[in-house]
Amino acid sequence: MVPRSGLPGGSAAVVAVILVLMPLVLPSSTMATEILIFAMASLACNLLLGYGGLLSFGQGIFFGSGAYLSSLVMMHAGAGLISALLTAIASGAVLATLVGALAIRRTGIYFVMMTLAFNQTAYFIAYTLSDWTGGDNGLLDVPRPPLALFGATLADLSGATAYYVFVAVLFLLVFIATVTVISSPFGSTLIGVRENEARACAVGYDARNFKIVAFALSGAVTALAGALYAMLLNFAPLENIQLSMSENIVVMTVIGGTGSLLGSLLGAGSWVIISDILAEVWPRWLILMGGALILIVLFLRGGLWGGVESLMQRFSHQNKGHQGPDDAPDEKDESV
Amino acid sequence: MTDPCILKTENLSLSYGGFTAVDKVNLQVKHKTVHSVIGPNGAGKTSLFHCLTGGRRPTGGRILFKDEEITNKSAHARVGSGMARSFQITSLFQNLTVRENLRLASQGRDGNRALVFWRSVSARGEHQALADQVMERLGLTHKAGVAAGDLSHGQQRILEVGMALCGKPALLLLDEPTAGMGVNDIPMMTELIAELGKDYSVLLIEHNMGIVMSISDTITVMSRGNVLIEGKPAEIRADMRVREAYLGEVA
Numbered sequence: 247m248v249p250r251s252g253l254p255g256g257s258a259a260v261v262a263v264i265l266v267l268m269p270l271v272l273p274s275s276t277m278a279t280e281i282l283i284f285a286m287a288s289l290a291c292n293l294l295l296g297y298g299g300l301l302s303f304g305q306g307i308f309f310g311s312g313a314y315l316s317s318l319v320m321m322h323a324g325a326g327l328i329s330a331l332l333t334a335i336a337s338g339a340v341l342a343t344l345v346g347a348l349a350i351r352r353t354g355i356y357f358v359m360m361t362l363a364f365n366q367t368a369y370f371i372a373y374t375l376s377d378w379t380g381g382d383n384g385l386l387d388v389p390r391p392p393l394a395l396f397g398a399t400l401a402d403l404s405g406a407t408a409y410y411v412f413v414a415v416l417f418l419l420v421f422i423a424t425v426t427v428i429s430s431p432f433g434s435t436l437i438g439v440r441e442n443e444a445r446a447c448a449v450g451y452d453a454r455n456f457k458i459v460a461f462a463l464s465g466a467v468t469a470l471a472g473a474l475y476a477m478l479l480n481f482a483p484l485e486n487i488q489l490s491m492s493e494n495i496v497v498m499t500v501i502g503g504t505g506s507l508l509g510s511l512l513g514a515g516s517w518v519i520i521s522d523i524l525a526e527v528w529p530r531w532l533i534l535m536g537g538a539l540i541l542i543v544l545f546l547r548g549g550l551w552g553g554v555e556s557l558m559q560r561f562s563h564q565n566k567g568h569q570g571p572d573d574a575p576d577e578k579d580e581s582v
Numbered sequence: 583m584t585d586p587c588i589l590k591t592e593n594l595s596l597s598y599g600g601f602t603a604v605d606k607v608n609l610q611v612k613h614k615t616v617h618s619v620i621g622p623n624g625a626g627k628t629s630l631f632h633c634l635t636g637g638r639r640p641t642g643g644r645i646l647f648k649d650e651e652i653t654n655k656s657a658h659a660r661v662g663s664g665m666a667r668s669f670q671i672t673s674l675f676q677n678l679t680v681r682e683n684l685r686l687a688s689q690g691r692d693g694n695r696a697l698v699f700w701r702s703v704s705a706r707g708e709h710q711a712l713a714d715q716v717m718e719r720l721g722l723t724h725k726a727g728v729a730a731g732d733l734s735h736g737q738q739r740i741l742e743v744g745m746a747l748c749g750k751p752a753l754l755l756l757d758e759p760t761a762g763m764g765v766n767d768i769p770m771m772t773e774l775i776a777e778l779g780k781d782y783s784v785l786l787i788e789h790n791m792g793i794v795m796s797i798s799d800t801i802t803v804m805s806r807g808n809v810l811i812e813g814k815p816a817e818i819r820a821d822m823r824v825r826e827a828y829l830g831e832v833a
Contacts, residue, residue: 247701431689431706432699438686441675448635448673450690451659459697 257508258422264511265414275410276478277518282410282417283475285514288498289424289507295496296504297428298460299440304361305468305495308338308369310487312469313476314372317388327391327477328401334473335466342457344464350457353443359576365489372487384483388476397420403477406561413474420467422509427463436460468495497535501542503549512550588613588753588783589634594726595642596629603629606643606806611753611800616752616779618786618794621804622828627787628670629758630804634785635667636660648752655806662693666749668742670757670787676731682743683730687748696752712748720744720774736767743774753783772797786804803827 268278285519290458294300312334319333321327361511372379378578379385391413393401427433437525439446439453476482485491494517520538524531546553590767596604604626611617619627632638634645645653650776675683688709689696703709717723720740725733730741739759746754749751758773766788776797778784783814794801794815801818803810805827811818819823 426702427699429702430699431692431696431701431703433680434703435689435696436685437678438675441677442673444688445669445673445675445745446686447658447747448661448667449687450693452656452658452659452694453768455694455697459699463699567684 247403258418258425260508261421262418265418268414269407269410274324274518275406277522279406279410279413279478280475281511281515281518282413282500283370283471284495284518285476285511286417286420287468288502288514289420290464290471291499291505292507292510293424293427294460294503294504295499296434296509297440298436298457300350300460301492302349302361302461302464303340303358303489303492303496304349304365304368305464306365306487307345308342308465308468309339309472309475309491309495310368310372310395310482312338312472313486314385315469315483316473317385317476317482318378320391321387326394328393328395330391330414331470331473334469337495338469338472339462339466341469342461343466346458346461347442347454350454350461356470361492362489365487365492369484369487369489371423372484375437379482379484382484384485385476385482386481388480388482390477390480409478414477416470418476420470421507421511421528422436424467428507432456432459501539501549503551504554506548506551508550509549512554512570516550586612588648589785590646591634591643592646593643594630594633594640594645596626596633596638597641602807604633604640607804607807607809609802609809611783611785613783615799616775616786616797616804617800618788618798619804620788620791620794621810624806625804625827627804628757629789629807631755635665635755655763658690658693661690661749661751664750664752665755666746666751666753667755668746668757668759670761672726672735672742673739674730674738674741674745676728677694679727680730680733681710681713681717681726683741684716684744684748685709687745688712688716695713708767712750716744716747719747735762736770738762739767739771740774743771743778747778751782753785754778756784756786756788758787758789758795760788768793 260493268281270277272278287305294302315337316330316334318400321332325333345361345364349357349364352360359476375382390401390403390409392399401408401412403412435446435451436456439456443453472486475486498513498517498575499510502511503509521531521535524534528534543547549554587610589609591609593606593608594710595602595606607630619630621627629638633640636655640653644651647663647665650663651687652663675686689706717726722737722741722744725737730738733741740780743756743759746756756775759775760768763771772793775784775786779799786798799814800812801815802812803818804822810827811821811825
């Protein structure tokens with residue numbers, strides 16, 4: 247699949263520019279970091295929802311377990327930054343493979359219910375194991391170790407800006423990886439499975455395997471985001487693994503626009519910024535967010551990114567006038 | 583290949599509860615021939631087709647493909663061994679381009695090897711090449727960039743057959759390829775299938791007698807789950823039982 251949209255092949259460059267601008271424009275680099283962490287989780291959700299057509303309300307499982315497990319290996323096993331993040335990635339992939347393999351045995355509403363049920367189970371497990379997770383109080387005093395490789399310290403991440411740079415680099419890597427995944431044989435087939443599973447089967451694909459791998463990749467990235475979040479807050483609250491976390495991740499993805507990776511960054515960004523502003527105005531700000539979501543779903547089917555794209559198209563049409571050939575093939579490739 | 587048949591069924595049966603849709607059918611499809619299965623509604627053609635494609639598990643009997651038993655093989659695994667199918671109701675990747683539809687179909691032969699997520703699709707150029715070749719053969723090259731859902735119905739039916747061709751099959755299973763096609767489009771499809779019969783073995787399920795009589799090498803007539811008669815088009819046309827089976831339905 248050829249990356250199309252207004253930004254052929256240059257979406258990574260666009261992201262790089264945004265990453266540089268974000269801490270300059272936003273009130274704090276902590277907020278910018280938070281946006282990137284949720285954008286990462288949203289990218290992972292987008293792989294499942296936008297490209298695989300799989301609506302998973304189980305993303306909180308991977309986010310939360312990534313936060314807990316990376317924190318625990320740092321606190322009890324003396325793990326450094328990189329090994330803690332790798333632990334999160336591996337555990338996220340394994341958990342998502344298990345959840346995915348069971349949930350995709352059903353489709354449609356039953357599939358969604360299965361992911362919900364798994365999320366509730368994970369929540370109560372975390373709640374029950376309060377000796378390890380801190381239960382209701384959350385896991386306190388999560389460290390943020392320096393970036394070190396083979397015993398040599400490369401960077402101290404205790405400052406907000408330093409941590410932002412670290413997260414931004416990881417985000418860019420995850421973004422490029424996701425673009426690669428989507429344009430791979432796997433990604434293009436996943437889109438085919440979303441479009442028409444019976445046909446995908448008839449041309450020779452075992453759709454289940456593609457869905458399970460999509461889950462594994464999504465879980466790995468979501469858990470990485472969870473681990474980074476715990477290090478940002480120096481704290482792993484129980485909310486990380488709650489159903490509401492899964493909801494938030496799905497909502498950010500839908501607001502931004504499913505099926506477009508830049509949309510995930512936009513969705514997470516607007517969610518974090520708007521909730522920050524609204525929370526100061528009115529304690530019941532979630533009501534307003536609900537209203538905004540309804541409007542977007544009703545009137546902006548491609549999400550915010552879809553809106554941006556159609557604006558850009560209208561703009562370029564006005565500039566070109568009627569020069570463009572009318573019978574230009576309207577390619578329906580996935581935008582990246 | 584000593585065996586003249588590519589596909590054989592032995593006492594193939596399929597029952598739904600107490601109703602036997604396919605009753606001990608013995609079918610033999612020879613290499614590089616067009617073999618049609620016809621019969622009045624409810625004769626069991628589609629049930630037979632489901633058994634052959636792997637959509638349904640037969641309740642009795644065996645299916646042999648290239649002398650290998652495939653009775654319980656899953657639908658997607660049959661593609662790897664050289665079978666490909668089209669659907670009676672058009673089943674395409676509606677929002678993807680014609681070119682991408684065919685590329686995905688070509689890549690389908692890879693099965694699980696298509697799970698590689700770290701490489702670009704362009705690393706496997708042969709799939710694109712095959713897709714372009716099939717697109718040329720179908721006369722759809724000028725529609726390469728159009729979404730499959732935006733094609734005319736006739737073109738969608740042609741693409742439907744093309745999807746099966748991309749599997750580089752030894753045996754093509756076509757389920758009513760002309761279903762819903764306009765009169766003007768049918769000759770194009772007839773020509774295509776006749777041509778395919780030279781390169782592939784084709785098993786055709788079809789309602790349109792004109793097509794069946796003009797391009798089939800062998801015709802099997804089914805009635806109430808059984809094989810009524812099998813023979814060359816001329817023999818079928820002359821057979822009284824066939825007339826009865828059809829007229830009986832009308833009356």
